[in-house]
Amino acid sequence: MIGIGVLGIGYWGPNIVRNFNVHPSSKVVVCCDKRNERLDFIKKNYPAIETSNNYKDILKRNDVDLIAICTPVNTHFIFAKEALLAGKHVLVMKPMTSTSAQAEELLNIAQQKNLKIFVDHTFVYTGSVRKIKDLITSNELGDLYYFDSVRVNLGLFQHDVNVLWDLAPHDISIMHYFFNSKPESVIATGAAHINNGLENIAYLSVYYPDNLIGHIHANWLSPVKVRQTLIAGTKKMVVWDDNEPSEKVRIYDKGIDVIDSASDVYNLLIQYRSGDMYCPKIDTTEALTTEVSRIIDNLNGIDTYVSTGEDGLMTVKILEAAQKSIKNRGKEIKL
Amino acid sequence: MIGIGVLGIGYWGPNIVRNFNVHPSSKVVVCCDKRNERLDFIKKNYPAIETSNNYKDILKRNDVDLIAICTPVNTHFIFAKEALLAGKHVLVMKPMTSTSAQAEELLNIAQQKNLKIFVDHTFVYTGSVRKIKDLITSNELGDLYYFDSVRVNLGLFQHDVNVLWDLAPHDISIMHYFFNSKPESVIATGAAHINNGLENIAYLSVYYPDNLIGHIHANWLSPVKVRQTLIAGTKKMVVWDDNEPSEKVRIYDKGIDVIDSASDVYNLLIQYRSGDMYCPKIDTTEALTTEVSRIIDNLNGIDTYVSTGEDGLMTVKILEAAQKSIKNRGKEIKL
Amino acid sequence: MIGIGVLGIGYWGPNIVRNFNVHPSSKVVVCCDKRNERLDFIKKNYPAIETSNNYKDILKRNDVDLIAICTPVNTHFIFAKEALLAGKHVLVMKPMTSTSAQAEELLNIAQQKNLKIFVDHTFVYTGSVRKIKDLITSNELGDLYYFDSVRVNLGLFQHDVNVLWDLAPHDISIMHYFFNSKPESVIATGAAHINNGLENIAYLSVYYPDNLIGHIHANWLSPVKVRQTLIAGTKKMVVWDDNEPSEKVRIYDKGIDVIDSASDVYNLLIQYRSGDMYCPKIDTTEALTTEVSRIIDNLNGIDTYVSTGEDGLMTVKILEAAQKSIKNRGKEIKL
Amino acid sequence: MIGIGVLGIGYWGPNIVRNFNVHPSSKVVVCCDKRNERLDFIKKNYPAIETSNNYKDILKRNDVDLIAICTPVNTHFIFAKEALLAGKHVLVMKPMTSTSAQAEELLNIAQQKNLKIFVDHTFVYTGSVRKIKDLITSNELGDLYYFDSVRVNLGLFQHDVNVLWDLAPHDISIMHYFFNSKPESVIATGAAHINNGLENIAYLSVYYPDNLIGHIHANWLSPVKVRQTLIAGTKKMVVWDDNEPSEKVRIYDKGIDVIDSASDVYNLLIQYRSGDMYCPKIDTTEALTTEVSRIIDNLNGIDTYVSTGEDGLMTVKILEAAQKSIKNRGKEIKL
Secondary structure (H helix, E strand, O other): OEEEEEEOOOOOHHHHHHHHHHOOOEEEEEEEOOOHHHHHHHHHHOOOOEEEOOHHHHHOOOOOOEEEEOOOHHHHHHHHHHHHHOOOEEEEEOOOOOOHHHHHHHHHHHHHOOOOEEEEOHHHHOHHHHHHHHHHHOOOOOOEEEEEEEEEEEOOOOOOOOHHHHHHHHHHHHHHHHHOOOOOEEEEEEEOOOOOOOOOEEEEEEEOOOOOEEEEEEEOEEEEEEEEEEEEEOOOEEEEEOOOOOOOEEEEEEEEEEEOOOOOHHHOEEEEEEEEEEEOOOOOOOHHHHHHHHHHHHHOOOOOOOOEHHHHHHHHHHHHHHHHHHHOOOOOEEO | OEEEEEEOOOOOHHHHHHHHHHOOOEEEEEEEOOOHHHHHHHHHHOOOOEEEOOHHHHHOOOOOOEEEEOOOHHHHHHHHHHHHHOOOEEEEEOOOOOOHHHHHHHHHHHHHHOOOEEEEOHHHHOHHHHHHHHHHHOOOOOOEEEEEEEEEEEOOOOOOOOHHHHHHHHHHHHHHHHHOOOOOEEEEEEEOOOOOOOOOEEEEEEEOOOOOEEEEEEEOEEEEEEEEEEEEEOOOEEEEEOOOOOOOEEEEEEEEEEEOOOOOHHHOEEEEEEEEEEEOOOOOOOHHHHHHHHHHHHHOOOOOOOOEHHHHHHHHHHHHHHHHHHHOOOOOEEO | OEEEEEEOOOOOHHHHHHHHHHOOOEEEEEEEOOOHHHHHHHHHHOOOOEEEOOHHHHHOOOOOOEEEEOOOHHHHHHHHHHHHHOOOEEEEEOOOOOOHHHHHHHHHHHHHOOOOEEEEOHHHHOHHHHHHHHHHHOOOOOOEEEEEEEEEEEOOOOOOOOHHHHHHHHHHHHHHHHHOOOOOEEEEEEEOOOOOOOOOEEEEEEEOOOOOEEEEEEEOEEEEEEEEEEEEEOOOEEEEEOOOOOOOEEEEEEEEEEEOOOOOHHHOEEEEEEEEEEEOOOOOOOHHHHHHHHHHHHHOOOOOOOOEHHHHHHHHHHHHHHHHHHHOOOOOEEO | OEEEEEEOOOOOHHHHHHHHHHOOOEEEEEEEOOOHHHHHHHHHHOOOOEEEOOHHHHHOOOOOOEEEEOOOHHHHHHHHHHHHHOOOEEEEEOOOOOOHHHHHHHHHHHHHHOOOEEEEOHHHHOHHHHHHHHHHHOOOOOOEEEEEEEEEEEOOOOOOOOHHHHHHHHHHHHHHHHHOOOOOEEEEEEEOOOOOOOOOEEEEEEEOOOOOEEEEEEEOEEEEEEEEEEEEEOOOEEEEEOOOOOOOEEEEEEEEEEEOOOOOHHHOEEEEEEEEEEEOOOOOOOHHHHHHHHHHHHHOOOOOOOOEHHHHHHHHHHHHHHHHHHHOOOOOEEO
């Protein structure tokens, strides 16, 4: 039985509590928040879980193996560091830290102390993303050309981070999961339309080796909510529309074939393929349930994909580079 | 009666012929193409129109006031130059020229000889674009925040230009028409997935004064056809979906209000507005019919919007800058 | 303060409890169910509410003014009758009873004892339906032509009633609310594809005076979920798509004008109108919250629309006639 | 080489001319219309085709093997009869005749004279319908449950026939093609909202053996254009949306399984299946091209599906019964 401590019972924390609590191999033993009304919420719904408004109380408990850090981003580093130094594994919400230096420091500590860092890139555990990953792994899509994601809606403006730090961690972590390759550089543009200087619209391009490119449009000021991702490969192409109630993932037997025998490049013969489209049945298990299950498996030595501190670091590096690029009007930032 | 000569009877030329021919104040007097079978097409359908496979024949005719140049892009400059030097007004297909230097030279000649250059930015004459322009002019949208356009589909790969030169002139000319402002700089990214070095996917950001930003995604390698443009203003927001058979333009009474009285910028209070949406009835007149009518009005001294050589130059400048930026991985190119 | 007793804490009962409990002028004093685990659910979530597994206990309480009957349909009559005889107002779930004779008996008892019967036709309290009703009342739609509703999906097959008794009460009560007119007759067709004889697909036509017609398609065996209603009037037309996450109600300025001056009916001149479309902002208050509030207002003598026993009777009459018509292959059943 | 005469060069006639003219084994030799401007149209576009405004001229020509009758419905019978009596095969537009008695008389004459009658049920030759038919024939859908079709839009009101005679022949002929079974009876309802007594909205149910049911909603007074057909079988279900530019046919691996071992019918255990969905690539050949090709094959003794006079008769019988049922408020009309 793995003992879980949860720090921060805000919007997302209760979901973490619920999922670790129902898993047969884990048990939430303590929750911590400085707001007593949030602790009351835990007491009412989970009488068996202890509560505390002092983080130190969690750190010194022997029955806590992993601490889930569900606090605002700018506190992730300090809390995760204390947890690691106290000998606890950590699960950190996304984005992992405010800077890549912080993420690297956490990774170093974890390595020295032989502890694990998990990052809550929830979307990579959804049925849709796992299905698309399977298509990539089994080479059904062929070699990949690009990843293009649009994540726009009206609001909710954040006061401490721009729209990329708010929305793009989802897309970056998904793209990273799909590409499984080290990005080379980042170019980003954007604009801040209210006078706090935080971009509310941003466009992010990420260059990968082998001509692979990723692009993300994140926007708090769109009249319509769009959650659409295009992924094209040499064999098949995917449209993932997360707004669709069903049929979220559409797989197109479409593409081009380049006839190489042409004598010169200006006369390349391109043939278009267009066959059937299909929507595979998607596993509707709650993403967090899958995530929790895999984290526990991982801690128990079972080999399965989990989003680690390295993945969290990569996401933060890209966000950091994007911010720098925006402030320098699209300057390429090497990673 | 304005006499029209048409050079190039390929895909688009016949539409030019048809529209000038039915207008009561213009008359197509001669068509020119080096391919006899294209001239036969004209002879069969328009027995009253003369044909020639020698451009010089058109240039020296006194009954030709304007020459429409419907040939491949890389020939626009030489044919338009000859037409202007022969004292003819010109209507050039989009994009106007292959380089901005060429466009500038044409503008200089036209000015010296007191002739007009029109550029066939057809989309700005569609009912949808004219309706949105009306909303902007009447301040129904308020001050604009951004223009975001997606124009993607599978194929048709061009052999001489990349996807931006092929698809983006539409979006650039529309954006330019809406913004009516001089852009500052361009940042573009993209990738060429077949080995002729021409990008088949590209992302273009254009910075305008006053924090205004434009973005265009052009793509020949998408499994689905998307033609969607978002335009947000301080008062209202627009979604224009040109794939919709009806209800192409949706106007949302949505937006944010920033409460300025907050003591510090980190605590700006943002309120969200969300009211009715409406789809105005859109004039379905063929865009080219409106364009031809306005060109004739313009030549007759009537004040109306037409897309001129200056607009054509601006589009070419942006395309040229975009190409340079892509080749330099997102380097900002000042305009 | 109006005291509420709730009978039946199944799927819908808890929503009834929750809504009456938060209203400032009502208070749920007792809940009754024969299943102890359902009473435990109430005890845990609402410690202040008493529980009982004996309906007689509720009937004799002086602090109960209204009893909400949330039990299976075939028990509505007996429980409602006992409640009325005990001097309680009743709120009965839909459909009100299994037969129109039962509904009529309840109405008689209520009249004799000066008590109120409310029927939980929840949909008439939704923002969408109230908005459409406003359009009808204000004559924005003009005189109505027809009501056409499709309510289809895969499952959930009921074991005791056919698809009309399961799904159509929604549409019938909405249509009845919109038309506010006494229907003349019913024609229905359908088929039972599994061997219990209960129709899983059915089509219901209802004739109203003045050439008004209603039609409902109810189906448990459709691959896709459709919730779409068309309402046409002489001035405007409405499409209500309840599957849409937003923009559920679309109002079309479309229609026909008949030019009466034609000399003979075979040459009637019909003109088509097609103008703007708009989607009004829809109140998203939970329907049951509005319903509970109006029931309490009604009991307090405030004039507002509520769905009464008469409305419940009309719905049952139509369902009863439909069933008879289906069994007689479309025979017209007068109402 | 099969010689074709075409009678009636209105809206549809030119398509018939074009398709027979390009087929390598047929040749349009003469066209007939009483309107000289329509004959001029033929002369201009097809100089090799002779024209006449006297039907007798066609009838007596030896080089005409088949006459295509593209005139208004109420003239189909007389023209087809004359053609058959003159020894010509006929292709009659839909609906075949104004009454079933007329259709039967034509069939008798054809049989006596050993001639063929084809009926232009164009939709059965579309790629979508042929694909669905293949799924039925190969038993991929399993046994069929129902056919449900919605064909609604605003206008075009006809002056001589009601909405069923105008729109439903498409759906009836498709349903007949799919079911390949003799219908038992028809029930229809509808309303005429303008004072010429012709229904502008109608609902048609058709009962087939083995619990199979068909339903068609035809409507000239809908704010939106809908062309959607649902077909459910024991194994799979189909949604055909003809408004979709691509992905017109969606095939759902969905359905129910009834567990028969239940001891009584009221406790039948129903299990729901929900698997992948796919959209097969649909042949986009023009339907009329396929139709013409098959007619010629049929005349040349090649075995292939064509829509015959028997199919035309069945469609007319159903329409006739539907009209009778509407006028008698849903009375079942046996076929």
